[in-house]
Structures are given as structure tokens and as C-alpha cells.
Amino acid sequence: xxxxxxxxxxxxxxxxxxxxxxxxxxxxxxxxxxxxxxxxxxxxxxxxxxxxxxxxxxxxxxxxxxxxxxxxxxxxxxxxxxxxxxxxxxxxxxxxxxxxxxxxxxxxxxxxxxxxxxxxxxxxxxxxxxxxxxxxxxxxxxxxxxxxxxxxxxxxxxxxxxxxxxxxxxxxxxxxxxxxxxxxxxxxxxxxxxxxxxxxxxxxxxxxxxxxxxxxxxxxxxxxxxxxxxxxxxxxxxxxxxxxxxxxxxxxxxxxxxxxxxxxxxxxxxxxxxxxxxxxxxxxxxxxxxxxxxxxxxxxxxxxxxxxxxxxxxxxxxxxxxxxxxxxxxxxxxxxxxxxxxxxxxxxxxxxxxxxxxxxxxxxxxxxxxxxxxxxxxxxxxxxxxxxxxxxxxxxxxxxxxxxxxxxxxxxxxxxxxxxxxxxxxxxxxxxxxxxxxxxxxxxxxxxxxxxxxxxxxxxxxxxxxxxxxxxxxxxxxxxxxxxxxxxxxxxxxxxxxxxxxxxxxx
Amino acid sequence: xxxxxxxxxxxxxxxxxxxxxxxxxxxxxxxxxxxxxxxxxxxxxxxxxxxxxxxxxxxxxxxxxxxxxxxxxxxxxxxxxxxxxxxxxxxxxxxxxxxxxxxxxxxxxxxxxxxxxxxxxxxxxxxxxxxxxxxxxxxxxxxxxxxxxxxxxxxxxxxxxxxxxxxxxxxxxxxxxxxxxxxxxxxxxxxxxxxxxxxxxxxxxxxxxxxxxxxxxxxxxxxxxxxxxxxxxxxxxxxxxxxxxxxxxxxxxxxxxxxxxxxxxxxxxxxxxxxxxxxxxxxxxxxxxxxxxxxxxxxxxxxxxxxxxxxxxxxxxxxxxxxxxxxxxxxxxxxxxxxxxxxxxxxxxx
Numbered sequence: 125x126x127x128x129x130x131x132x133x134x135x136x137x138x139x140x141x142x143x144x145x146x147x148x149x150x151x152x153x154x155x156x157x158x159x160x161x162x163x164x165x166x167x168x169x170x171x172x173x174x175x176x177x178x179x180x181x182x183x184x185x186x187x188x189x190x191x192x193x194x195x196x197x198x199x200x201x202x203x204x205x206x207x208x209x210x211x212x213x214x215x216x217x218x219x220x221x222x223x224x225x226x227x228x229x230x231x232x233x234x235x236x237x238x239x240x241x242x243x244x245x246x247x248x249x250x251x252x253x254x255x256x257x258x259x260x261x262x263x264x265x266x267x268x269x270x271x272x273x274x275x276x277x278x279x280x281x282x283x284x285x286x287x288x289x290x291x292x293x294x295x296x297x298x299x300x301x302x303x304x305x306x307x308x309x310x311x312x313x314x315x316x317x318x319x320x321x322x323x324x325x326x327x328x329x330x331x332x333x334x335x336x337x338x339x340x341x342x343x344x345x346x347x348x349x350x351x352x353x354x355x356x357x358x359x360x361x362x363x364x365x366x367x368x369x370x371x372x373x374x375x376x377x378x379x380x381x382x383x384x385x386x387x388x389x390x391x392x393x394x395x396x397x398x399x400x401x402x403x404x405x406x407x408x409x410x411x412x413x414x415x416x417x418x419x420x421x422x423x424x425x426x427x428x429x430x431x432x433x434x435x436x437x438x439x440x441x442x443x444x445x446x447x448x449x450x451x452x453x454x455x456x457x458x459x460x461x462x463x464x465x466x467x468x469x470x471x472x473x474x475x476x477x478x479x480x481x482x483x484x485x486x487x488x489x490x491x492x493x494x495x496x497x498x499x500x501x502x503x504x505x506x507x508x509x510x511x512x513x514x515x516x517x518x519x520x521x522x523x524x525x526x527x528x529x530x531x532x533x534x535x536x537x538x539x540x541x542x543x544x545x546x547x548x549x550x551x552x553x554x555x556x557x558x559x560x561x562x563x564x565x566x567x568x569x570x571x572x573x574x575x576x577x578x579x580x581x582x583x584x585x586x587x588x589x590x591x592x593x594x595x596x597x598x599x600x601x602x603x604x605x606x607x608x609x610x611x612x613x614x615x616x617x618x619x620x621x622x623x624x625x626x627x628x629x630x631x
Numbered sequence: 632x633x634x635x636x637x638x639x640x641x642x643x644x645x646x647x648x649x650x651x652x653x654x655x656x657x658x659x660x661x662x663x664x665x666x667x668x669x670x671x672x673x674x675x676x677x678x679x680x681x682x683x684x685x686x687x688x689x690x691x692x693x694x695x696x697x698x699x700x701x702x703x704x705x706x707x708x709x710x711x712x713x714x715x716x717x718x719x720x721x722x723x724x725x726x727x728x729x730x731x732x733x734x735x736x737x738x739x740x741x742x743x744x745x746x747x748x749x750x751x752x753x754x755x756x757x758x759x760x761x762x763x764x765x766x767x768x769x770x771x772x773x774x775x776x777x778x779x780x781x782x783x784x785x786x787x788x789x790x791x792x793x794x795x796x797x798x799x800x801x802x803x804x805x806x807x808x809x810x811x812x813x814x815x816x817x818x819x820x821x822x823x824x825x826x827x828x829x830x831x832x833x834x835x836x837x838x839x840x841x842x843x844x845x846x847x848x849x850x851x852x853x854x855x856x857x858x859x860x861x862x863x864x865x866x867x868x869x870x871x872x873x874x875x876x877x878x879x880x881x882x883x884x885x886x887x888x889x890x891x892x893x894x895x896x897x898x899x900x901x902x903x904x905x906x907x908x909x910x911x912x913x914x915x916x917x918x919x920x921x922x923x924x925x926x927x928x929x930x931x932x933x934x935x936x937x938x939x940x941x942x943x944x945x946x947x948x949x950x951x952x953x954x955x956x957x958x959x960x961x962x963x964x965x966x967x968x969x970x971x972x973x974x975x976x977x978x979x980x981x
Contacts, residue, residue, distance in 0.1 A: 334945065334949065335945065336944075336945050336948035336949065336955065337943075337944045337945050337948065337955065338945075340955045499738060500738075500877075501738065502737065502738060503737050503738055503767040503768060503797075504797075506738075507799070525976075526943070526944075526975065526976035526977075527945075528943045528945055528946075530945075531945070531946070531949055534949065577963060577967075580967075602956060606956065612956075612960075613960050613963070613964075614956040614957060614959060614960030615956055617956070617959035617960045617962065617963040618955050618956045618959040618960070620959070620963070621944060621955070621959045621962070621973075621976065624944075624973065624975055624976030625975070625976055627974070627975025627976065628975055628976070
């Protein structure tokens with residue numbers, strides 16, 4: 125039970141401080157911007173105004189702050205209160221400015237001493253009952269408020285501490301915070317992690333029966349970070365396979381983990397228990413997703429899109445042929461550069477977008493196109509469906525794999541496939557081999573007969589110059605998986621067969 | 632300027648209110664110029680006729696009229712024949728040699744495409760013209776095989792000759808006109824409307840000595856051609872297909888109804904000579920050249936797992952128990968030796 129202060133009205137108190145300035149920050153895209161919250165209390169009709177380009181959420185802070193201050197048993201000035209958010213020319217959004225406004229009022233009314241807030245910044249949302257609540261983007265806000273100490277809601281301490289270390293403090297209620305600032309209590313400790321396993325359950329490849337080609341394509345894709353397109357009829361296990369790719373990838377490095385956590389934090393996504401992501405993210409937006417939701421944006425609070433949330437992880441586009449053409453073409457630039465620049469009249473924000481693209485589609489609108497004579501689509505409908513995937517986008521996929529429905533015997537046999545952990549070991553070994561090898565100057569080291577095979581495919585028109593490059597890259601990955609230094613005939617043959625699905629989509 | 636009689640026939644055919652049957656009636660008794668005056672009245676502008684005629688000559692479209700010496704012999708005694716036929720290419724190709732229609736579904740299987748192309752090439756090489764509708768699927772595959780392989784190909788289309796339909800076959804259309812002839816009942820400028828396809832199919836059957844359906848669904852458009860051929864007393868053949876394949880339902884039903892089975896070009900040549908067409912004697916099918924059997928080890932195992940039907944890589948991996956690099960390596964070696972072929976990720980034995 126929180127001890128209550130006697131409610132006091134401070135109108136009779138002589139004002140030694142009429143102006144209080146409190147440091148805070150607001151979120152712009154995925155980065156924080158420092159904001160100074162100035163609270164001015166003067167004689168006049170009681171009122172509460174917020175200026176400095178606040179958005180609707182900030183404007184509503186008036187009512188939250190007043191209710192929270194009174195619920196906490198703290199005094200509310202019956203005078204004219206003006207809050208300015210400096211720099212005034214920059215738009216501010218979100219409820220994270222509730223707490224600094226409240227603290228500024230406490231200073232202005234003399235509830236706490238101005239000196240106690242000098243070396244601190246505050247970010248947090250207020251509830252009507254005096255509590256402090258979570259705000260999104262805490263990592264970016266923590267960055268923006270350095271080197272000041274940071275005070276956040278107790279539930280956000282771990283997230284902010286990822287980039288700030290020890291000088292992050294938390295409080296559960298405004299009353300607790302006032303007591304600490306007065307020197308009446310120590311900073312409360314954040315709750316310990318719940319102890320739940322830090323890695324969420326990932327689906328396992330052992331669930332997939334048969335599908336030798338699909339499994340292998342997944343392994344090669346994971347080992348070489350090759351973008352993968354699976355083409356098959358409904359029920360051939362495309363979605364099931366794609367969902368198991370993230371489980372084959374090695375855990376994130378500390379830098380990658382921070383990037384992933386930062387972008388998820390800015391997007392307001394819930395973070396894992398330890399606040400830091402250790403596993404690559406897996407994002408699977410629905411095919412009705414808008415361009416903005418995929419690449420990021422919004423009217424003026426620029427939010428990261430699915431391509432950024434999938435950075436250092438997997439972006440899975442199921443039913444690729446059903447996505448709006450514009451949304452697919454918008455993926456080309458981030459695929460090339462690993463970042464996405466979102467520009468609006470108000471400014472440009474760069475989000476990371478180094479994602480591993482995995483897509484699945486049917487061979488034709490009815491889906492049965494791989495089976496002889498089973499397709500009921502007209503030739504025109506097929507051609508129209510294929511045109512949805514432009515040649516430049518198709519070229520981004522190193523692996524284009526045709527899948528067919530699994531063999532009924534294998535499906536019913538009950539013999540589980542190879543588990544993800546076994547495949548992940550091979551993937552990690554292949555990645556280590558590739559990382560240890562100095563970058564070759566003239567493409568991978570090919571055996572003579574492998575080179576002859578590629579040459580004959582090039583001359584017969586099966587491969588383009590770009591295709592040749594892709595096949596030799598995939599061949600290199602296959603050789604890495606086999607633990608061999610030279611790319612052999614069989615490796616190139618497999619790389620060729622792992623893009624045989626192009627025949628189904630190239631008219 | 633004096634205009635040929637054909638010009639008036641073309642002008643009549645270009646009138647939206649005049650269909651093939653009306654045109655036939657109009658031209659049955661009168662000369663085209665008289666029919667034009669009778670239909671349009673004295674106000675009928677000669678300039679209008681001249682403009683239409685000019686457009687056809689500019690496009691290189693020649694016009695054949697019933698009753699004229701150049702009229703195709705197969706249409707002479709046909710009461711349902713059109714009154715006028717437009718040609719792009721060499722019109723004498725229509726009468727030069729025996730003709731066989733190769734028709735079928737627009738959405739064929741690889742099997743159908745392969746058979747159509749093979750029959751087209753073999754027939755053309757044997758000196759028989761391949762007649763087809765230049766549609767997607769079987770029609771196109773048959774002409775792809777027949778173009779430049781020997782006898783002139785004959786394309787029969789529904790719309791005007793100035794507007795290739797379907798657009799994707801514009802190039803094939805040109806090649807057929809170059810090596811043989813493309814014919815239509817529609818004057819230039821006429822769009823390909825739906826009702827013109829059955830009309831086209833009838834003309835296609837009438838210009839052929841034998842009609843062969845390569846692959847067709849249960850209620851496919853090939854049925855129109857077959858019905859027209861039966862009404863004209865033209866022999867109909869069909870290529871047998873799997874009883875499990877939807878695209879062979881129509882052809883298998885035709886076989887049950889008495890169509891002669893077509894397993895190679897020789898079967899068609901026999902039917903042609905029975906139909907009284909002058910054809911070169913069917914040559915005995917070439918003995919299959921014995922391919923060297925693949926060696927031992929993995930290649931042999933993979934070769935044994937392959938079949939003449941396309942098999943997926945998954946299935947091959949399951950049958951042979953090999954891992955993918957070994958399997959793909961063996962398949963590429965077999966392909967290089969000409970013993971296997973890859974069709975978009977599906978492999979078959981040659």
C-alpha cells in the first residue's frame with residue numbers, strides 16, 4: 125500500500141521557483157531527440173496549456189498529469205500553468221512526455237527540490253491512479269538523454285539499461301519518485317527477470333516429413349544468406365518450411381541483437397523477457413499489407429516497417445503473387461542496400477533493413493500448375509499471374525525451388541525428419557568456413573568440370589551472366605556445407621537444380 | 632479508277648450488319664458490285680469501297696472468292712463454305728499437298744506440347760501441311776514444330792489478319808505466313824469476337840483432309856472442330872492419353888467414339904491415304920538408336936529411377952536414397968550424355 129501524502133493546495137505558498145526545466149526525449153522514427161520540458165507557473169486564472177508542437181497524445185497529457193498528481197496526493201497549483209517543449213519547432217509525439225511534465229510541475233510547486241532533478245532526464249507515461257507506464261522506443265530515448273541519469277517506469281529499466289548501464293533508475297508511481305527525489309527513500313530495484321526461457325519456442329524441422337529438396341534449399345539459404353522463393357501447390361509445405369528457417373540461423377551477435385532490439389523497441393513491439401533479442405526475428409506480414417507497413421513510414425511519426433523489423437532475421441512473404449505489385453517493387457532498394465530511407469515532407473529517416481527474404485507462391489492462380497493436366501487456369505490467367513513477379517525482383521532470389529506435395533508414405537511413416545539443431549550445426553560450420561576464407565578476387569574457386577558445366581549452360585542460354593554469378597555463389601555455399609575448398613561438378617549441379625523453379629515463373 | 636469485283640466483296644464483308652451466312656446469300660446470285668449496289672443503294676460510295684480495298688492490298692492480304700479458279704479445291708463442293716477468304720502469305724499453299732489439322736487444348740501438359748510439336752515436325756517433313764488455329768497451347772506447339780520443316784503450314788484464325796491474336800503468337804503468326812499461309816474469314820479491322828471461333832473451327836476442318844486432336848478436355852473447344860469434321864465426313868484421329876489426366880478426357884472419349892488412334896505421324900499418313908489424299912508412302916518408323924547404357928554406380932542408380940514421365944527431384948531423391956549434390960551431379964552427367972532431360976525441375980529419361 126502506497127503511503128498517501130496529505131492533499132495540499134499550494135496556492136498560499138510563496139513561489140521561489142516559477143520556472144522549472146526538466147530534460148526528456150521524444151521518438152522520431154527509430155531515433156530519440158532530446159527535449160527540454162519547461163514548466164512555467166504564474167498568477168492568473170487556473171489553466172494548463174502545452175505548447176511546442178505537441179501531437180494529440182502529448183496534448184492529452186494535461187488530463188493525465190493532473191489526475192496522476194492528485195491521485196498521488198501531491199499538490200496541484202491553482203494558477204496558470206504553461207508547458208513548453210523545446211526545441212519548439214520539432215514535432216513531439218507519444219505519452220512519454222507525461223512524466224517530465226509532472227516532474228516539472230512538482231519542482232514548480234516546490235514538492236521536490238530543483239537541484240534533485242538537475243542531473244536527471246525523465247521519460248514515462250502516467251496513469252490516472254498515480255502509476256508510471258511503459259513507453260515504446262526506450263532504447264532510442266535512453267541514447268538521446270545521455271549523459272544525464274535517466275528515470276523511467278520500473279518496467280522499462282532493463283530495456284533502457286541495455287545502452288546506458290547503471291545510471292538508469294525506475295519508479296513504479298509518481299509518489300515513489302517524489303519520495304526518492306526528496307531523499308526520503310532509495311531508488312527501487314527493478315523486478316528480476318521472470319526466469320522463463322529466454323529463447324521462445326521455434327518450430328523444428330523434425331516436423332517436416334519428406335521434402336528433401338525443400339529442406340536442402342532451406343539449409344543452403346541459411347548457410348549462405350541466399351534469398352529463397354518456393355513455388356508449389358497448396359499443401360506442399362511451403363509455409364511450414366519457411367517458418368523453420370529462423371531456427372537454422374545462428375544466434376545474433378551482440379551488435380546485431382542491439383540493432384534488432386532497438387528497432388523493435390522503436391516500433392513499440394513487445395521485447396523478450398531479458399529485453400534483448402538473441403534469436404533472429406521472423407516476420408511474416410500478410411499479403412494485404414500496405415506499402416507503408418512493409419517499408420515504414422506514417423504521416424509524421426515515422427514508424428519502422430516490416431522490412432526493418434526483420435533486419436538481421438527473416439522476412440517471409442507468403443502468397444507472393446497476391447502482394448500488391450507496388451509493395452513488392454518497394455522491396456528492391458532495401459534488398460540491394462540493406463537500409464531503407466523513408467522520406468516525408470517533415471524529414472527523412474533511415475531504418476536498417478538487412479533482411480533475409482523468403483517467399484512462397486503458387487505456380488498459378490489455381491495452385492495445381494506443377495502437376496500435369498491438373499491446372500484449370502487459362503493460359504492468359506497464368507501469364508497474368510506470372511507478370512506480378514517482375515524480372516528484377518525474381519533476379520534477387522538466388523534459390524527458386526519447385527516443391528511438390530510430399531509422398532504419402534513418407535507423410536504417414538511417422539519417421540521424424542532431421543531436427544533443426546543438427547542442420548543448424550552444419551549451417552554454423554559453413555558460415556564459419558565462408559567467414560574465414562579471404563574474399564576471392566575472381567568469383568569462387570571452381571573445379572574444371574564444374575566450370576565446363578556452367579559454360580555449357582551459359583552458351584545454351586539456360587543461364588544469363590547474372591544467373592551464372594548467382595549459381596556459382598550458391599555452388600560456393602554448397603561446397604562450404606560439404607566442407608570442401610573447391611566447388612565441384614556436383615555442387616554446381618545442385619545449385620542449378622535449386623533454381624529450376626524459375627521455369628515455372630519465367631514466361 | 633475501276634475496282635476489281637473482290638473489292639466490293641471485301642466491302643460487303645466489312646459491314647458490321649453482314650455475317651458469313653448473309654454474305655454467302657448475297658454473293659450466291661449476283662456479282663459483288665451488283666450485290667453492293669443492291670444492299671447499300673445508289674448512294675453507296677465507291678470511295679469507301681476503294682479505301683477498304685486499299686487497306687487490304689497495303690497489308691498484303693490477298694482475297695479468294697468462291698467460284699473463282701483460285702478458290703481452294705476443298706471448299707468447292709462445300710455448301711457451308713464461306714463466300715470469301717482472306718489470306719496472308721501464299722494462297723496456293725492451301726491446295727498444294729495433303730493437309731492435316733492438329734488441334735487441342737490451350738492449356739496442355741508437357742506431354743501434349745511435346746507430341747504436338749513432334750507430330751507437326753514429322754508431318755511437315757513427310758510433305759503434309761499442318762493446319763492449325765494459331766491458338767495458345769497445342770495449336771501453337773504444332774506450328775512451332777511444322778514451321779520450316781518441309782510442307783507449308785496453314786494457320787486458320789478467327790479475327791482480321793491485321794491484328795495477331797493471341798498477341799503472344801504474333802511472331803509465330805509471321806513465320807507461318809512466311810513459310811505458308813494464314814487464312815481467315817474476317818476482313819482486316821475485325822476484332823476477334825467470341826462467335827468467330829466456331830466459324831473459324833469449321834473452316835479449319837473444311838480445309839483439312841484429316842483432323843487430329845492431340846489433347847483436349849472433356850468440353851474443350853476442339854469439340855467444335857471435331858463436330859464440323861464429322862459433319863463434313865472428314866476422318867478424325869486422337870492421341871491417347873493417361874486416363875488420370877484431365878487434359879486427355881476429351882481425346883480418350885473421342886477414341887471410345889471411334890476416332891482412329893494416333894501414336895505417330897505414320898498413323899496419320901495411313902489415315903490420309905485411306906481418305907484418298909495423295910501422300911508419300913508412310914515410312915517405317917526409324918528404329919530407335921540404341922543409346923549406350925549408363926555406367927555403374929550412382930549414374931546407373933539414377934538412370935534406373937528415371938522414367939519417360941517427368942519425375943520431381945524429391946521423388947528421385949526418395950527412390951535413389953542419394954543426397955542432393957550426388958543426385959544432381961548424376962542427373963547433369965546423364966543430361967550431358969543425352970540420356971535425361973530437365974523440364975523446369977522435373978526430370979525424365981530420354
